[in-house]
Amino acid sequence: MTTMTLAKALNSGLRRAMEDDEKVLVMGEDVGTLGGVFRITDGLLKDFGDDRVIDTPLAESGIVGTAVGLALRGYRPVVEIQFDGFVYPAYDQIVSQVARFHFRTQGKVRMPMVIRIPFGGGIGAVEHHSESPEAQFVHTPGLKVVTCSNPADAYAMIQQAIRADDPVIFLEPKRLYHSTKGEVDESATPPPLWQSRVVQAGTDATLVAYGPTVSTCLDAAAVAADEGRSLEVIDPRTLSPLDLSPVFDSVRRTGRLVVVHEAHLTLGMGAEIAARVTEECFHSLEAPVLRVTGYDTPYPSARIEEFYVPDLDRVLDAVDRTFGF
Amino acid sequence: MTDPVFGPAPQQATDDLELVQLLTPEGERVDHPVFGREFSADQVRGFYRDMTLVRRLDIEATALQRHGELGLWPQSLGQEGAQIGAGRALSPQDFGFPTYREHGIAWCRGVDPVRLLALFRGVDQGGWDPFEHNFGIYSIVIGSHTLHATGYAMGVQRDGAVGTGDATRDTAVVAFFGDGATSQGDVNEAFVFAASYNAPVVFFCQNNQWAISEPSERQSRIPLYRRAQGFGFPGVRVDGNDVLATYAVMQAALQRARDGQGPTLIEAYTYRMGAHTTTDDPTRYRLSDDVEQWKLKDPISRVEAHLRSNGFADDDFFGEVAAEADALGERMRRECHALPDPAPRDIFAMVHAEQTAELAAQQAVFDAHVASFEEVAR
Numbered sequence: 001m002t003t004m005t006l007a008k009a010l011n012s013g014l015r016r017a018m019e020d021d022e023k024v025l026v027m028g029e030d031v032g033t034l035g036g037v038f039r040i041t042d043g044l045l046k047d048f049g050d051d052r053v054i055d056t057p058l059a060e061s062g063i064v065g066t067a068v069g070l071a072l073r074g075y076r077p078v079v080e081i082q083f084d085g086f087v088y089p090a091y092d093q094i095v096s097q098v099a100r101f102h103f104r105t106q107g108k109v110r111m112p113m114v115i116r117i118p119f120g121g122g123i124g125a126v127e128h129h130s131e132s133p134e135a136q137f138v139h140t141p142g143l144k145v146v147t148c149s150n151p152a153d154a155y156a157m158i159q160q161a162i163r164a165d166d167p168v169i170f171l172e173p174k175r176l177y178h179s180t181k182g183e184v185d186e187s188a189t190p191p192p193l194w195q196s197r198v199v200q201a202g203t204d205a206t207l208v209a210y211g212p213t214v215s216t217c218l219d220a221a222a223v224a225a226d227e228g229r230s231l232e233v234i235d236p237r238t239l240s241p242l243d244l245s246p247v248f249d250s251v252r253r254t255g256r257l258v259v260v261h262e263a264h265l266t267l268g269m270g271a272e273i274a275a276r277v278t279e280e281c282f283h284s285l286e287a288p289v290l291r292v293t294g295y296d297t298p299y300p301s302a303r304i305e306e307f308y309v310p311d312l313d314r315v316l317d318a319v320d321r322t323f324g325f
Numbered sequence: 326m327t328d329p330v331f332g333p334a335p336q337q338a339t340d341d342l343e344l345v346q347l348l349t350p351e352g353e354r355v356d357h358p359v360f361g362r363e364f365s366a367d368q369v370r371g372f373y374r375d376m377t378l379v380r381r382l383d384i385e386a387t388a389l390q391r392h393g394e395l396g397l398w399p400q401s402l403g404q405e406g407a408q409i410g411a412g413r414a415l416s417p418q419d420f421g422f423p424t425y426r427e428h429g430i431a432w433c434r435g436v437d438p439v440r441l442l443a444l445f446r447g448v449d450q451g452g453w454d455p456f457e458h459n460f461g462i463y464s465i466v467i468g469s470h471t472l473h474a475t476g477y478a479m480g481v482q483r484d485g486a487v488g489t490g491d492a493t494r495d496t497a498v499v500a501f502f503g504d505g506a507t508s509q510g511d512v513n514e515a516f517v518f519a520a521s522y523n524a525p526v527v528f529f530c531q532n533n534q535w536a537i538s539e540p541s542e543r544q545s546r547i548p549l550y551r552r553a554q555g556f557g558f559p560g561v562r563v564d565g566n567d568v569l570a571t572y573a574v575m576q577a578a579l580q581r582a583r584d585g586q587g588p589t590l591i592e593a594y595t596y597r598m599g600a601h602t603t604t605d606d607p608t609r610y611r612l613s614d615d616v617e618q619w620k621l622k623d624p625i626s627r628v629e630a631h632l633r634s635n636g637f638a639d640d641d642f643f644g645e646v647a648a649e650a651d652a653l654g655e656r657m658r659r660e661c662h663a664l665p666d667p668a669p670r671d672i673f674a675m676v677h678a679e680q681t682a683e684l685a686a687q688q689a690v691f692d693a694h695v696a697s698f699e700e701v702a703r
Contacts, residue, residue: 025483051483057521062472062514069422069476069498072455075483093511096466097473103675104450104462110678142676165678194681241681 001185007177009151009184010040013158014078016186018048024162025070027054028063028080028116037082038118038177060090067113068097076112078162083174084119085128091136098167099142113167114158118174119147120212120262121309124302131299132211132263137169138240138272145240146193147171149214151182153237156190164193171239173212180215196243198250202232205256205319208247208273210236213260213310220315231319239269247273248280255286256322260310265293287325290318343548344562344594347569350622352630360563360573366637372568373628373638374646375413376405379429380625381650382438383599385657386428386445390603394661395445400599401428403566406624407531407593409433410571411499414579416492418459420481421499422474425463426531430501434460438653439660448664467502468509471528474500475515478524478582487525488585495583498526505536507552508544516556516588525582528553528590529575531565533597538610553590565593566624596622670695 004012018024026041026048032055035042045053056063060081067077081087087094094115101109121130137145144166148154154172161168191197199214200221209217214235221231232250236242251257257277259270270291277289292310300308345360383401390398401408408429415421415433423430428441440453444463451462464470478498481487486496506512507530519526532549534541545552553560563574571593578589596619600607607616632638673688674680 054479057514057517059510059514059517061511062475062518065469065472065511065514066476066479066518069473069478070480070483071476072461072473073477073480073484075480089510092466093469093472097469102678103672105455106449106452106671106675107678108454108456109462112678144677144681241683243682 001183003181004151004184005178006148006151006154006173006180006182007038007040009155009182010158010172011042011044012184012186013155014041015044015047017078017159017162018044018052020159021076021162022052023074024076024078025052025054026078026080027056027067029056029058029082031055031080036080038174040116040172040177041080060086061093064090064093064098064115068093068101068111071111071113072109076162078114078116081115081117083129084117084131084133087115087117087133094137094143094169095140099140102166103142110165111167112165114161114170115167116158116170116172118177119171120173120175121299121305122175122212124305126302127299130305132261132294134169134171134239135263135268138242138269143167143169143240144194144238145169145171146238147173147211148237149173149176149211149235151180152184155184155186156188157193157237160190160193171211175212176215194238194241194243196234196236196238196246198232198246199235200231200233202230202254204230204254205258205322206232206234206247206250206254207258207260207315207319208234208236209260210239210269211262213262216310216312216315217260219312220319223312223316224319229319242272242276244273244276244280247277251277251281252284255284257285257289258292258315258318258322259289260292260315262294262309264296265291266296268293287322290322292318344564345570345574346564346567347573348567348627348631350566350627352627352634354631357570357573360570360577362573364569366632366635369569369628369632370638370642372409372413372572373625373632374649375409375429375432376568376625376628377646378650378653379405379409379432381654382428382432382441382657385654386438386442387599387603389442389658389661390445395442395603396447397602397604398445399426399602400597401426403598403619403623404531404533404595405429406568407565407571407595410568411501411529411575411591411593414572414575415499416497416579418486418493419497419499419579420459420461420474420477421501422461422470422477423463423501424467424470424503424506425465426503427463427501431460434458436460438657439664442657442661443664446661446664448667468506468512468515471500471502471506471512471515472518474498475519475524475526478519478526479522481525482522487583496525497579497582498524499529499579500526501529501531503536504530504532504534504541504544504549505539506530507549516553516590519588520557523585523587525585526588527575527578527582528588529593530590531593531595533595535597535601535607535611537601537605538607548592550590550592558588558590560590560592562592562594565595566622566627568624568628595624
């Protein structure tokens with residue numbers, strides 16, 4: 001058991017994956033000599049060489065498109081997109097190519113690729129550096145979309161994603177990279193990648209959160225406990241496919257659900273989760289499913305981002321409202 | 326025209342001063358200081374046969390579309406010289422990434438023409454095994470596959486399959502695309518990546534003069550092959566209606582890649598004699614005079630003239646090839662009709678390598694829906 005930051009956990013997970021399978025390559029802007037702008041690939045170039053840790057030209061479509069070719073040749077590329085807002089130049093390659101090769105060829109071609117994207121806000125950045133594009137990828141058949149919220153998951157999930165034979169969009173909560181430390185048991189057997197987890201059990205209302213908002217919801221649960229309310233917090237971990245069984249079980253007990261994410265409100269993960277919970281748990285619901293999210297505006301400038309990102313007060317307010325029905 | 330500050334103005338995209346040619350439109354062999362080479366009569370007869378059969382394939386498929394058997398067909402008519410010349414230069418271990426008009430390349434890679442029909446009939450979205458033929462699925466998104474070719478070539482480098490001197494091991498990768506694609510960002514990014522890593526990839530651009538209705542001048546102010554220089558690798562323009570020249574230039578570029586010398590851009594200068602696809606009407610945007618001019622440069626006629634005038638082939642040979650073409654056409658018609666529709670329920674299992682519970686559930690709902698009609702029918 002080792003205590004490490006989320007950034008270090010990802011770094012260790014990548015290193016382990018590269019040791020386990022020589023076909024695993026890391027590629028992206030500044031991932032080699034610099035070790036990545038967030039240092040997630042720190043030291044990998046030195047230990048694995050530039051055939052396996054590839055500093056690329058500054059062209060995201062080119063990075064993902066060449067990764068497709070490498071995968072066709074039998075490699076398992078792990079692509080780093082430097083920031084969430086820079087994934088859009090690669091959007092065509094991801095949506096029209098990466099996601100569809102298996103379908104197009106009736107399974108003759110597999111696309112075992114991981115596209116790592118630091119996502120979410122809260123780091124005081126300029127535009128295009130704080131976005132949450134997960135719904136766009138969840139809405140794309142052929143992709144699997146996962147996000148970690150703590151170092152132990154980060155360490156295990158990056159390795160599981162690399163071992164998967166399908167393309168995985170791997171979203172990393174960038175504001176937690178260096179601010180969150182946790183215990184990582186490198187010898188533990190992790191749960192399956194596509195399984196959600198009850199992070200904290202509770203009896204009165206259910207919170208669903210992933211990535212950077214899990215810790216916000218745990219804080220909210222702690223405050224609510226002081227006020228006599230027991231909140232259950234569930235982290236889906238994988239957004240596509242979405243394992244909502246524990247959420248259904250929870251809502252059947254609590255009758256109340258709040259979904260929390262940084263991405264925009266409309267057609268976000270909250271909308272999908274609300275729809276599925278309504279289909280499965282209609283007669284158990286005591287209140288409509290509520291959502292606490294970023295607003296339907298572009299991500300705002302840094303000095304006011306705290307008003308945009310879901311925080312403790314907004315989550316607690318939603319919990320209050322769900323008890324008002 | 327020269328700008329007083331910035332120097333010479335761009336050339337015209339249609340400037341063909343540096344066209345490599347080994348066989349004139351009249352069927353006369355000419356030499357070339359760099360790419361000149363000998364061809365056996367057998368080889369040239371082989372090119373003739375390939376081109377004739379591929380033309381028949383194209384004509385037959387066009388007719389099948391007209392009869393409502395295909396949803397769409399992109400014609401390769403007129404581009405047989407470029408495609409057979411390039412396709413026959415490939416070694417078995419080389420890998421080609423095609424766009425959707427590459428029927429001649431597919432032919433050279435051993436893809437059954439019926440599989441091409443299946444794609445345009447809507448039976449599948451590319452039914453051949455890319456790894457069986459070392460030939461990718463037709464790319465519909467213009468230029469996107471040039472990056473796949475470059476990435477594949479980077480993989481070839483990592484496998485140590487360049488520059489070993491072993492002719493059965495050293496591998497070249499080819500991206501096949503058209504003049505329209507050269508405006509795409511992906512193609513330009515492919516050029517950047519290929520140059521940066523010195524990847525063993527050949528960019529084979531068939532400049533057929535038309536991107537649907539837009540002439541190649543809309544894509545470029547300079548001859549396309551000269552773009553390569555700006556990216557840091559050589560470019561060459563070859564007469565794409567000259568199968569011999571195309572073969573010679575392609576083979577040199579492939580060998581350069583296999584030897585570890587890096588990428589090359591080949592602009593095969595040709596003409597799309599047919600429509601963009603069967604839904605297109607080229608009379609709306611181009612002159613029949615142009616088409617007539619290009620008919621005089623036909624890739625097959627010049628090889629036939631060459632074979633006949635040199636006594637390399639007799640009427641029996643041409644009769645045999647014609648009969649083979651008839652048989653191919655007959656088989657395509659028969660097997661096209663017999664292509665089975667796919668089972669709708671199979672789409673759910675095609676999305677991922679590892680099936681998800683969500684899609685399995687959607688498949689079950691679909692099955693129940695279909696079954697409900699069977700209940701009613703009973």
